Amino acid sequence: MTDEPLLRVSALSKYYGARLGCEDVTFDLWPGEVLAVVGESGSGKTTLLNCLSTRLTPSSGGVSYRMRDGSWRDLYRMSEAERRFLMRTDWGFVHQNPADGLRMTVSAGANVGERLMAIGDRHYGNIRSTAVDWLSRVEIGKDRIDDEPRSFSGGMRQRLQIARNLVTGPRLVFMDEPTGGLDVSVQARLLDLLRGLVTDLGLAAIVVTHDLAVARLLSQRMMVMKDGYVVETGLTDRVLDDPRAPYTQLLVSSILQV
Amino acid sequence: MNIADYNFAYLDEQTKRMIRRAILKGIAIPGYQVPFASREMPMPYGWGTGGVQITASIIGPDDVLKVIDQGADDTTNAVSIRAFFKKVADVAVTTETAKATIIQTRHRIPEYPLRAGQTLVYQVPIPEPLRFLEPRETETRKMHALEEYGLMHVKLYEDIAKHGRIATTYAYPVKVEGRYVMDPSPTPKFDNPKMHMSPALQLFGAGREKRIYAVPPFTEVVSLDFEDHPFEIQTFDQPCALCGAENVYLDEVILDDKGGHMFVCSDTDHCEKRQAEGHRGHLAPEAMEPAE
Ligand SMILES: Nc1ncnc2c1ncn2[C@@H]1O[C@H](COP(=O)(O)OP(=O)(O)O)[C@@H](O)[C@H]1O
Numbered sequence: 001m002t003d004e005p006l007l008r009v010s011a012l013s014k015y016y017g018a019r020l021g022c023e024d025v026t027f028d029l030w031p032g033e034v035l036a037v038v039g040e041s042g043s044g045k046t047t048l049l050n051c052l053s054t055r056l057t058p059s060s061g062g063v064s065y066r067m068r069d070g071s072w073r074d075l076y077r078m079s080e081a082e083r084r085f086l087m088r089t090d091w092g093f094v095h096q097n098p099a100d101g102l103r104m105t106v107s108a109g110a111n112v113g114e115r116l117m118a119i120g121d122r123h124y125g126n127i128r129s130t131a132v133d134w135l136s137r138v139e140i141g142k143d144r145i146d147d148e149p150r151s152f153s154g155g156m157r158q159r160l161q162i163a164r165n166l167v168t169g170p171r172l173v174f175m176d177e178p179t180g181g182l183d184v185s186v187q188a189r190l191l192d193l194l195r196g197l198v199t200d201l202g203l204a205a206i207v208v209t210h211d212l213a214v215a216r217l218l219s220q221r222m223m224v225m226k227d228g229y230v231v232e233t234g235l236t237d238r239v240l241d242d243p244r245a246p247y248t249q250l251l252v253s254s255i256l257q258v
Numbered sequence: 259m260n261i262a263d264y265n266f267a268y269l270d271e272q273t274k275r276m277i278r279r280a281i282l283k284g285i286a287i288p289g290y291q292v293p294f295a296s297r298e299m300p301m302p303y304g305w306g307t308g309g310v311q312i313t314a315s316i317i318g319p320d321d322v323l324k325v326i327d328q329g330a331d332d333t334t335n336a337v338s339i340r341a342f343f344k345k346v347a348d349v350a351v352t353t354e355t356a357k358a359t360i361i362q363t364r365h366r367i368p369e370y371p372l373r374a375g376q377t378l379v380y381q382v383p384i385p386e387p388l389r390f391l392e393p394r395e396t397e398t399r400k401m402h403a404l405e406e407y408g409l410m411h412v413k414l415y416e417d418i419a420k421h422g423r424i425a426t427t428y429a430y431p432v433k434v435e436g437r438y439v440m441d442p443s444p445t446p447k448f449d450n451p452k453m454h455m456s457p458a459l460q461l462f463g464a465g466r467e468k469r470i471y472a473v474p475p476f477t478e479v480v481s482l483d484f485e486d487h488p489f490e491i492q493t494f495d496q497p498c499a500l501c502g503a504e505n506v507y508l509d510e511v512i513l514d515d516k517g518g519h520m521f522v523c524s525d526t527d528h529c530e531k532r533q534a535e536g537h538r539g540h541l542a543p544e545a546m547e548p549a550e
Pocket residue numbers: 016019020021022039040041042043044045046047048
């Protein structure tokens with residue numbers, strides 16, 4: 001790890017009118033670090049993730065990001081063009097529902113190749129071989145490259161969505177309940193795959209989940225949210241083995257130990 | 259119908275001014291789709307109401323109008339638009355490309371090279387080249403504004419993945435003056451190179467979708483492609499059966515119910531001109547029964 005964080009979040013709050021989404025969230029994310037955001041439904045996890053990834057504008061507070069050239073940028077002061085460029089090159093966003101993150105009517109190969117074409121790759125053969133490579137990294141056979149994701153199972157779709165995001169070598173990936181809609185056995189395989197990719201690529205990630213097992217497997221650090229507030233943060237093992245906030249204790253004791 | 263009831267060229271002067279402003283803006287920003295308040299015309303959408311409104315706004319009493327549909331001057335669509343302007347603007351009409359000052363077209367660019375001072379008016383059904391993969395208008399507008407055109411190549415990628423080559427033959431997307439990606443309307447890609455650096459002014463009107471766009475004279479128009487799958491126009495392995503022309507766009511004509519067919523110029527004016535000059539294809543009447 002370097003001596004500077006990748007992302008700095010300070011006093012971030014988001015209100016939907018009078019309704020609280022999340023309140024006063026502050027943390028740093030380090031390069032290569034995986035942070036899990038856990039909490040029950042409605043606790044503000046998605047709101048926080050969408051604010052961080054600039055899909056929502058917060059009501060107050062700030063987020064700055066260290067660009068590839070080392071300069072720090074305030075995310076909400078970037079032009080829309082810069083922000084969109086960042087989102088499709090240096091970032092990834094994995095939606096819970098793969099259909100929200102994929103183009104369902106074009107082939108798997110085109111789904112993976114889209115980001116490459118968006119940044120100016122104009123060699124069909126290269127785009128295709130990169131797509132084959134990424135499909136195999138997410139365990140999709142190259143015989144499926146010309147199939148549309150509509151013909152894929154839920155687990156395959158999710159793996160395709162991951163490949164589509166990682167093809168430009170992003171440094172930061174946002175994930176909202178990445179295993180949420182999947183069968184338990186499929187979840188386990190996807191988690192394994194994700195853990196391998198994150199480690200191999202040295203990715204930083206912010207993973208929203210209501211599933212403590214996902215947090216345990218993927219993250220080094222976790223943040224527990226309740227009613228829009230962060231009630232506890234710490235190293236994942238510490239929080240799960242020795243929860244301090246009463247709410248976290250309740251949460252941990254209410255699930256089977258993993 | 260009493261012609262005196264109509265303003266010159268049917269549209270009132272305020273409307274023409276509004277459309278001319280949209281045209282001027284389009285010329286100032288080549289390839290950019292300018293929204294305009296499209297009017298009801300006395301013909302249904304799909305009959306070239308966008309092109310008709312442009313023509314009505316730019317035509318003057320001294321203009322000479324040619325109207326083509328798929329290269330032909332004598333289809334119902336072309337005939338009725340020509341008759342319309344004859345009636346409401348009392349302008350001279352022609353089928354000769356060289357003699358026309360305004361050429362309104364659906365689906366073709368004439369073979370005879372256009373010159374400075376001529377205006378080609380395209381009838382456009384769907385002006386948005388990104389619509390195929392992105393149905394949201396808010397998003398396509400943003401993509402144009404931010405020059406995010408990766409999606410156009412996704413479409414071409416899909417073509418190659420499915421057919422082994424870029425199978426798009428009509429409405430083949432182009433980049434104008436290095437900036438806006440534009441749909442050249444359903445012309446065959448054969449005509450794309452004619453748009454590049456054309457001395458004529460090219461105006462595009464979409465009536466139902468309420469958009470006008472333009473390519474000013476001598477503007478760069480480049481067809482999108484991949485390095486390893488470069489843009490190519492259609493080629494025909496035989497010349498026109500009637501006039502013997504090569505390097506022109508040919509239509510297949512069925513001759514009988516036994517599979518008999520021939521390929522002839524889609525640009526009928528061009529074909530007839532060549533035949534009048536004595537050029538003969540292998541199925542030209544005079545070739546079968548030699549002239550006296
Ligand atoms: N678009 C919205 N409009 C109004 N309230 C919202 C909106 N999205 C979320 N909220 C509210 O914000 C709170 C946090 O929601 P959310 O971030 O979706 O939580 P989580 O992802 O943890 O389930 C909830 O009270 C929710 O009802």
